[in-house]
Amino acid sequence: MNSVIKYFTDIYKGVRSLWAGMRVTGKYFVRPGEIVTEQYPENRATLKMEDRFKGEVIMPHDKNNQHQCTGCGVCELNCPNGSIEIITKKVPNEDGKMVRVIDKHIYHLSMCTFCELCIKTCPFNALAWGQDFEHAVFDRSKLDKVLNKPGSSLKKKEAKS
Amino acid sequence: MSEEVTKNIIVRDDEDYIINMGPQHPSTHGVLRLEVCLNGETVKYVIPHIGYIHRAIEKMSESDTYKQIIHLTDRMDYLSAHMNNEAVCLAVENALEIEVPKRVQYIRVVLDELTRLASHHLWWSAFGMDLGALTAFFYGMRDREKILAIFEESFGSRLLHSFNTPGGLMHDVHPDFQKHTMEFVRYFRKKLPEYKQLLTDNVIFHNRTQGIGKMSRETAIAFGVTGPSGRGSGFACDVRKVAPYGLYKEIDFNEILYDEGDSFARYLVRMDEMEESLNILEQVTDNIPEGDYTAKMKSIVKLPEGEYFQRVETARGELGIYIVSDGKKFPYRIKFRSPNFSNLFVLNTLAKGGLIADLVAISGSLDLVIPDIDR
Amino acid sequence: MLLDIYSFSTLTASINKDLHAAMTPWLAVATELVLIGLLFLTFYALLGLFLVYLERKVCAVMQNRIGPNRVGKWGVFQTIADLIKLVTKELIPIKNADSFLFNLAPFIVIIASFMAMAALPFAKGLQAIDFNIGIFYIIAVSSLGVVGILIAGWSSNSKYSLIGAMRSGAQVVSYELSVGLSLLAIVVLSGSMQLSTIVESQANGWWIFKGHIPALIAFVIYLIASTAEINRGPFDLAEAESELTAGFHTEYSGIKFAFFFLAEYINMFIVAAIAATLFFGGWMPFHIDHWEAFNRVMDYIPSIVWFFGKTFIIIYLIMWFKWTFPRLRIDQLLNLEWKYLLPLSLMNIVIVSFVVLMGWYF
Ligand code: SF4
Numbered sequence: 001m002n003s004v005i006k007y008f009t010d011i012y013k014g015v016r017s018l019w020a021g022m023r024v025t026g027k028y029f030v031r032p033g034e035i036v037t038e039q040y041p042e043n044r045a046t047l048k049m050e051d052r053f054k055g056e057v058i059m060p061h062d063k064n065n066q067h068q069c070t071g072c073g074v075c076e077l078n079c080p081n082g083s084i085e086i087i088t089k090k091v092p093n094e095d096g097k098m099v100r101v102i103d104k105h106i107y108h109l110s111m112c113t114f115c116e117l118c119i120k121t122c123p124f125n126a127l128a129w130g131q132d133f134e135h136a137v138f139d140r141s142k143l144d145k146v147l148n149k150p151g152s153s154l155k156k157k158e159a160k161s
Numbered sequence: 162m163s164e165e166v167t168k169n170i171i172v173r174d175d176e177d178y179i180i181n182m183g184p185q186h187p188s189t190h191g192v193l194r195l196e197v198c199l200n201g202e203t204v205k206y207v208i209p210h211i212g213y214i215h216r217a218i219e220k221m222s223e224s225d226t227y228k229q230i231i232h233l234t235d236r237m238d239y240l241s242a243h244m245n246n247e248a249v250c251l252a253v254e255n256a257l258e259i260e261v262p263k264r265v266q267y268i269r270v271v272l273d274e275l276t277r278l279a280s281h282h283l284w285w286s287a288f289g290m291d292l293g294a295l296t297a298f299f300y301g302m303r304d305r306e307k308i309l310a311i312f313e314e315s316f317g318s319r320l321l322h323s324f325n326t327p328g329g330l331m332h333d334v335h336p337d338f339q340k341h342t343m344e345f346v347r348y349f350r351k352k353l354p355e356y357k358q359l360l361t362d363n364v365i366f367h368n369r370t371q372g373i374g375k376m377s378r379e380t381a382i383a384f385g386v387t388g389p390s391g392r393g394s395g396f397a398c399d400v401r402k403v404a405p406y407g408l409y410k411e412i413d414f415n416e417i418l419y420d421e422g423d424s425f426a427r428y429l430v431r432m433d434e435m436e437e438s439l440n441i442l443e444q445v446t447d448n449i450p451e452g453d454y455t456a457k458m459k460s461i462v463k464l465p466e467g468e469y470f471q472r473v474e475t476a477r478g479e480l481g482i483y484i485v486s487d488g489k490k491f492p493y494r495i496k497f498r499s500p501n502f503s504n505l506f507v508l509n510t511l512a513k514g515g516l517i518a519d520l521v522a523i524s525g526s527l528d529l530v531i532p533d534i535d536r
Numbered sequence: 537m538l539l540d541i542y543s544f545s546t547l548t549a550s551i552n553k554d555l556h557a558a559m560t561p562w563l564a565v566a567t568e569l570v571l572i573g574l575l576f577l578t579f580y581a582l583l584g585l586f587l588v589y590l591e592r593k594v595c596a597v598m599q600n601r602i603g604p605n606r607v608g609k610w611g612v613f614q615t616i617a618d619l620i621k622l623v624t625k626e627l628i629p630i631k632n633a634d635s636f637l638f639n640l641a642p643f644i645v646i647i648a649s650f651m652a653m654a655a656l657p658f659a660k661g662l663q664a665i666d667f668n669i670g671i672f673y674i675i676a677v678s679s680l681g682v683v684g685i686l687i688a689g690w691s692s693n694s695k696y697s698l699i700g701a702m703r704s705g706a707q708v709v710s711y712e713l714s715v716g717l718s719l720l721a722i723v724v725l726s727g728s729m730q731l732s733t734i735v736e737s738q739a740n741g742w743w744i745f746k747g748h749i750p751a752l753i754a755f756v757i758y759l760i761a762s763t764a765e766i767n768r769g770p771f772d773l774a775e776a777e778s779e780l781t782a783g784f785h786t787e788y789s790g791i792k793f794a795f796f797f798l799a800e801y802i803n804m805f806i807v808a809a810i811a812a813t814l815f816f817g818g819w820m821p822f823h824i825d826h827w828e829a830f831n832r833v834m835d836y837i838p839s840i841v842w843f844f845g846k847t848f849i850i851i852y853l854i855m856w857f858k859w860t861f862p863r864l865r866i867d868q869l870l871n872l873e874w875k876y877l878l879p880l881s882l883m884n885i886v887i888v889s890f891v892v893l894m895g896w897y898f
């Protein structure tokens with residue numbers, strides 16, 4: 001007799017546990033307000049990434065097209081993946097002395113692992129994170145970027161006051 | 162070799178009916194190939210073949226400075242990225258005898274537990290999917306998303322955050338970090354009962370997992386199965402308890418142990434661990450002290466000559482890192498003892514004699530992350 | 537009692553009359569057959585597409601997602617786009633596969649489901665063939681599909697497919713019993729195997745209410761067993777994707793795969809339609825004996841709406857199961873049938889006969 005009772009209680013318990021699960025899915029079915037999907041390409045206009053979002057490494061330029069990179073090469077040294085190449089050139093300064101300035105700060109986005117070491121170690125705070133994340137391109141060479149904009153120059157250190 | 166291991170030596174036969182699960186297969190969760198020998202639906206033996214995603218992380222680390230190694234460890238067990246980072250950082254800090262600020266220790270614990278939660282979410286989702294409950298997958302992912310949003314806000318990336326650095330953190334956490342973490346804790350406390358209703362209490366789920374893949378405590382120890390999988394067999398191996406590091410000495414939490422050793426026990430360990438992680442978060446998050454986010458470090462870290470070992474508890478078990486230094490800025494040799502490697506090779510012992518469906522339930526309950534096996 | 541404005545019999549009768557007036561009787565019958573065939577083909581395709589879309593939307597909402605929303609408003613044309621994709625895709629030939637059987641299998645599966653549909657009474661007067669052994673015919677025909685699945689698994693020369701097909705064979709053969717026995721309960725209650733008679737017998741109330749406990753048990757058993765018979769979750773062992781990648785149709789591609797896919801959804805419709813017809817009165821409106829005014833109001837809803845309404849509610853139930861439960865294991869699946877469902881349905885047959893003998897039903 002006991003086994004018969006057990007047989008039926010098992011069925012009852014099983015059905016009850018199944019019903020508990022169905023209640024959960026059923027609950028969400030009647031509450032479409034809980035949908036969490038983000039409508040990505042549609043919300044492009046309003047989509048704002050977090051300020052710290054690591055989209056790509058950029059070199060901020062101010063309105064005079066000036067940046068802070070001296071071409072010292074520390075970032076190149078610190079990058080574990082060789083994603084940064086610094087090409088410098090010698091140009092005469094006001095006094096006519098030849099000084100080394102940055103020619104091309106080449107950044108290979110395709111090799112970057114977003115470890116943040118270049119940004120942290122740059123002694124002149126010349127680098128920063130950009131929030132752009134739509135990096136899909138058809139040609140890998142498009143991911144090799146030159147960070148200093150054409151015609152840009154080194155920002156003068158403000159005279160210490 | 163221990164007897165537990167030797168009695169599992171496999172003899173292949175030409176007549177064997179072999180199917181290859183993987184490297185592309187929905188339930189191997191990555192590029193793992195299982196050579197499964199079948200007799201009808203019954204599994205005769207399983208041979209895991211690894212190496213499809215070997216990236217020579219240990220070798221690469223030998224030409225990286227200690228700060229650069231961090232970003233490689235992210236990519237081993239990508240679901241416990243933060244714990245992997247922490248292992249390297251702790252090893253270096255202990256070697257140099259650096260005292261990290263209290264704030265850093267607190268934040269590290271919060272991140273540890275958040276990462277553990279996110280990892281267990283993913284495991285829960287994937288385990289449900291392995292057993293055919295597809296909706297569970299989406300619920301787990303939905304809740305994991307909230308943690309990833311917290312990560313994104315503070316570290317800028319969602320999975321591989323490379324946020325630790327020897328001596329502390331890369332930078333301070335976001336001002337809203339505490340608030341959002343506590344919001345998440347409250348949110349998830351509400352959602353956890355759903356997990357219970359959907360899978361834990363489900364009679365089909367019980368039938369699929371209870372008594373499946375029984376692993377004795379001896380087997381777990383012989384194979385070095387650690388983490389929730391080992392604790393499901395009653396093997397007290399939580400590094401947070403047995404060799405506390407960081408702030409874990411001062412936190413009040415329980416080590417979850419189950420004695421059954423079947424898939425269901427491993428499942429319950431993780432479910433309870435989620436709850437325990439929430440408890441830890443509640444204890445710690447609101448008490449993060451003010452202070453520096455990093456200790457004073459030289460720009461070039463050099464470990465004194467010698468050998469160093471550090472272990473931490475990742476979401477999947479014990480990660481050991483063994484550094485041999487010759488006093489230069491690069492390590493002479495680094496070896497990672499990754500939890501998944503040991504956890505994988507117990508698979509044959511557990512799955513032998515079961516059905517294919519059981520094999521899936523077992524490998525799901527071991528919670529393997531393949532890149533961590535190959536490294 | 538029933539309103540005749542919604543009846544399709546006048547329409548079909550007049551078409552029949554016109555055709556006979558214009559042609560010789562043989563030609564007229566042949567034309568009718570072609571017409572019905574075309575009608576069913578169109579219906580079949582549209583229904584399949586709609587069901588796929590419905591399933592995707594239902595599961596999406598259950599999973600806190602939006603589901604297809606790109607092609608057309610709310611993604612309504614998504615399945616059509618998918619179909620175009622499947623039609624234009626390459627049919628990959630499998631090395632060492634038995635190509636004749638390999639190509640035959642999808643057709644067997646789809647024809648089986650096609651045949652079952654012929655006997656369904658969609659609305660008053662809208663039924664292709666009204667067999668006097670309608671239920672028997674449907675059960676017989678719908679189990680033909682498994683032959684196709686077995687052939688598919690065998691001929692693809694793939695181990696995954698073979699295991700899937702073997703599972704499917706074991707599953708369908710055992711669950712067939714419970715399906716048959718649970719339907720038998722209604723046959724006993726209504727005293728007929730003819731679907732139109734069964735529907736008519738529910739004019740004063742549906743069997744699920746009139747037949748109370750035994751009918752309810754039969755319905756639950758039928759729902760479980762038929763879900764298993766059509767290989768849907770939680771009984772989708774034949775194509776358990778986490779174990780067998782895609783089971784018996786692993787090696788199929790393009791339109792041949794689409795046939796399997798479509799047949800699965802149509803089968804779901806068929807079992808839901810049978811459940812609606814036998815337990816919930818088919819196209820019969822909701823009637824309560826002696827409530828004439830109420831019955832009259834109910835009659836204003838067209839019978840076709842009743843039929844599809846009930847069917848889709850049951851389809852929703854089946855989807856709800858699929859998207860909630862984990863999958864069973866093969867031995868548990870057979871356990872469930874032989875240890876629980878079959879004894880219960882046998883017991884139920886005894887109860888039902890007793891109830892009918894004593895006249896304890898309404
Ligand atoms: S970005 Fe910074 S570290 Fe790199 S070269 Fe320029 S100044 Fe030096």
Ligand code: SF4
Nearest residue numbers: 079112113115116118
């Ligand atoms: S973020 Fe890291 S990998 Fe990327 S360029 Fe900077 S240092 Fe190199």
